[in-house]
Amino acid sequence: MLAKILLAQSKISDSKVAANHALSLAGQTKDFTAQFEAHIAVALTRAAEGRVAEAMKGLERVRAEASHRGYLWFDFEARLELGKLELHSGKSAAGQARLEQLANDARSKGFILIASQADNLARAVKQARQTPTPREAVANAVFSAVRSGCL
Secondary structure, rough: HHHHHHHHHHHHHHHHHHHHHHHHHHOOOHHHHHHHHHHHHHHHHHHHHHHEEEHHHHHHHHHHHHHHHHHHHHHHHHHHHHHHHHHOOOOOHHHHHHHHHHHHHHOOOOOOOHHHHHHHHHHHHHHHOOOOOOHHHHHHHHHHHHHOOOO
C-alpha cells in the first residue's frame, strides 16, 4: 500500500524501495493476499520506471496465480492495471477490450467498484477514439463543404 501511495506522489525511487521491502516480507509468509499486493506494487513501480513490458509480465503472473487460487479481487485488480498499462502504452484497442471484459466479469461476480472503474476507463477510451482530432475535424469540414457544393 505504501508503494502505491508513493507512486501517486511521483516518488518512484521511494516506491521501489517500499515495494521491494513488501515483496521481501510477503515472501516470508504464506499469505497470498500480501504476496499479490506486493507483486502488484512491484509491477506498478516498474511501469513508472518505464519498464512496461516487465510490469505487464508481472501483472499477468499475478492475474494467473490469483485466478488459479480463487482470489478474484487480485485477478481483477491485475487486469485493471494491465488495461491501464495498455492504454498508456498506445494499445488503446486492446486496453479497451480488456477493460470492457473486466467490467462484465467483475459485475457478474459482484465486484461493483472495480467494474465501475473498468467501465469508466473503457468508456473514456471509446469517447476519445470517437472524438476527431483537430486535423480530422478540419478534413471533415472541408469534405462536407465540397460534398455540399460550397467549395
